[in-house]
Amino acid sequence: MHLVQASRLALAETLLAAGPTADTLCDGWQTRHLAAHLVVRERSILAAGVVFKPLSKKLDAKVNELATSAQSPERYASLIRTFRSGPAKYSPFVIDKFDQAANLSEYFIHTEDVRRARAQWAPRVLDKEYTELLWQSLTRMSRVLFRKAPVGIILTRPDGQRHVAKKAPNAVSITGPVTELMLYGFGRIDQSLVLFEGGETALEIVKGFKPGF
Numbered sequence: 001m002h003l004v005q006a007s008r009l010a011l012a013e014t015l016l017a018a019g020p021t022a023d024t025l026c027d028g029w030q031t032r033h034l035a036a037h038l039v040v041r042e043r044s045i046l047a048a049g050v051v052f053k054p055l056s057k058k059l060d061a062k063v064n065e066l067a068t069s070a071q072s073p074e075r076y077a078s079l080i081r082t083f084r085s086g087p088a089k090y091s092p093f094v095i096d097k098f099d100q101a102a103n104l105s106e107y108f109i110h111t112e113d114v115r116r117a118r119a120q121w122a123p124r125v126l127d128k129e130y131t132e133l134l135w136q137s138l139t140r141m142s143r144v145l146f147r148k149a150p151v152g153i154i155l156t157r158p159d160g161q162r163h164v165a166k167k168a169p170n171a172v173s174i175t176g177p178v179t180e181l182m183l184y185g186f187g188r189i190d191q192s193l194v195l196f197e198g199g200e201t202a203l204e205i206v207k208g209f210k211p212g213f
Contacts, residue, residue, distance in 0.1 A: 007107035012084040014114045020076035025113040036066035042087035105137040116191040135178045139163045145185045145211045151202045172198035172206045187212030
């Protein structure tokens with residue numbers, strides 16, 4: 001579980017360094033909104049609004065309330081400290097297996113949401129264990145992430161490992177490091193360093209597709 005905690009700390013430091021009003025890759029969100037989302041997600045029953053629609057408006061209101069209160073550097077730093085300290089005792093994220101399954105990819109994606117919203121950025125180099133866990137997470141979620149793809153999708157690593165995310169007669173192979181495939185799969189299509197291979201028709205069709213939940 002040390003990698004999840006390390007990822008939490010990396011995300012916290014990235015948010016803190018960026019300041020409360022930096023842009024992110026999350027539509028309409030500055031860093032203070034992202035930090036507020038992370039805290040509410042782990043410390044409020046309103047987080048259920050992500051999947052339980054009757055609570056979604058209250059969830060959005062709570063995130064915006066926290067984000068508004070965190071516009072000053074001091075209040076923003078306090079919000080980051082809350083996130084860094086970990087989930088509430090009643091949160092399902094205190095369970096190690098659930099924490100890893102839900103948060104390893106979550107923290108990686110959101111760290112890049114901050115890093116890659118800047119004009120200049122470079123991919124991080126992650127260790128092998130972290131990379132393999134991200135690959136496991138990506139392949140486990142791939143059917144959901146690519147369920148709406150209009151063609152077949154094959155995820156291909158530089159080492160030759162492949163995973164069929166969606167089966168279809170016409171398919172496109174998306175090739176790149178695990179981290180870039182992860183970002184593409186979560187809808188960060190303009191900021192992911194991947195290559196496409198397939199028939200002209202399939203390639204043309206997939207250009208207008210955005211994966212994700």
